[in-house]
Amino acid sequence: MLEGIIIKAIGGFYYIKTCAGIIESRARGILRVEGITPLVGDFVRIRISSEDNSGYVEEILERKNELIRPPVANITQAVIVMSAKKPDINTWLLDKFLMMAEHKNLNIIICFNKLDLSEEETNRLKKTYELAGYEVIITSSTLDIGIEKLKEALKNNITVFAGPSGVGKSSLLNRLNKDFNRETGLVSGKSKRGKHTTRSVELLELGENSYVLDTPGFSSLDLSFIEDVSDVRLYFREIKEHGKGCRFLSCLHDKEPDCSVKKAVEQGIIDKDRYKNYLLLLEEIKNTRRY
Numbered sequence: 361m362l363e364g365i366i367i368k369a370i371g372g373f374y375y376i377k378t379c380a381g382i383i384e385s386r387a388r389g390i391l392r393v394e395g396i397t398p399l400v401g402d403f404v405r406i407r408i409s410s411e412d413n414s415g416y417v418e419e420i421l422e423r424k425n426e427l428i429r430p431p432v433a434n435i436t437q438a439v440i441v442m443s444a445k446k447p448d449i450n451t452w453l454l455d456k457f458l459m460m461a462e463h464k465n466l467n468i469i470i471c472f473n474k475l476d477l478s479e480e481e482t483n484r485l486k487k488t489y490e491l492a493g494y495e496v497i498i499t500s501s502t503l504d505i506g507i508e509k510l511k512e513a514l515k516n517n518i519t520v521f522a523g524p525s526g527v528g529k530s531s532l533l534n535r536l537n538k539d540f541n542r543e544t545g546l547v548s549g550k551s552k553r554g555k556h557t558t559r560s561v562e563l564l565e566l567g568e569n570s571y572v573l574d575t576p577g578f579s580s581l582d583l584s585f586i587e588d589v590s591d592v593r594l595y596f597r598e599i600k601e602h603g604k605g606c607r608f609l610s611c612l613h614d615k616e617p618d619c620s621v622k623k624a625v626e627q628g629i630i631d632k633d634r635y636k637n638y639l640l641l642l643e644e645i646k647n648t649r650r651y
């Protein structure tokens with residue numbers, strides 16, 4: 361049996377990258393009976409049928425994790441792409457993306473693209489998020505800045521590119537490898553809905569053991585994975601860190617006394633806007649989890 365990774369799935373066919381090349385396969389009947397659907401990103405064992413020379417997925421190896429949107433398994437890293445301008449930065453959305461990636465335990469890189477449009481604002485954002493404890497890479501896909509650094513960070517990872525529509529996710533991927541041929545910039549100016557130009561789920565091979573996944577931009581995130589208000593603390597990296605010094609273990613860093621987080625905000629060690637978004641998220645979760 362051959363081992364490989366599913367890089368694409370279309371209409372019941374799975375395209376599996378193996379040491380013998382890419383093999384088109386179907387899922388074995390038993391998987392359907394067991395109610396298991398192979399996902400892009402799955403490591404699988406396949407058998408080549410001697411009758412028709414086509415592949416059959418016999419076994420799915422254990423998944424490290426699973427994303428629902430897009431449906432994909434074994435992602436190790438998220439590059440969250442944002443821009444300072446066009447579209448304007450939305451830190452509320454960025455912080456939600458970060459929460460999601462933290463929740464999935466992914467390695468996280470924030471990429472501020474379109475440096476050419478606003479150097480000052482982009483550098484300010486970089487500082488803010490580095491202060492929060494994140495790795496930040498600044499790029500301009502138009503001017504070919506930061507691409508090598510990005511490429512380096514993608515090695516030996518299966519990386520999902522996420523972020524709102526129009527920030528340049530697909531443009532960056534084309535810079536990483538021009539053969540990727542991702543469609544870019546088809547956001548219709550007339551129907552302001554912003555047409556999603558990126559649809560199918562496919563791992564793009566960047567090098568040995570390195571894959572990237574383009575996703576359509578989305579502007580709202582489902583936070584139903586947060587079960588309890590107190591969990592919000594876990595998904596803000598610097599708040600989690602500074603919260604260790606609070607008087608109460610249960611401190612939500614809101615109105616409690618002797619709160620290290622609030623102290624750090626006053627001292628400028630935690631960014632004010634990050635803290636503001638944290639409080640807003642607390643409110644949002646409180647309101648939606650009240651039943």
Ligand SMILES: Nc1nc2c(ncn2[C@@H]2O[C@H](COP(=O)(O)OP(=O)(O)OP(=O)(O)O)[C@@H](O)[C@H]2O)c(=O)[nH]1
Nearest residue numbers: 474500501502525526527528529530531544545577
């Ligand atoms: N000025 C400037 N424009 C850029 C840059 N990168 C991308 N763009 C432009 O931004 C627009 C959107 O780029 P896309 O790559 O399609 O954005 P996307 O994030 O893939 O968008 P969706 O697929 O809709 O989620 C295109 O017109 C690009 O040419 C950049 O670094 N600087």
Ligand SMILES: [Mg+2]
Nearest residue numbers: 529530557558
């Ligand atoms: Mg795109």
Ligand SMILES: [Zn+2]
Nearest residue numbers: 606611613619
């Ligand atoms: Zn506190």
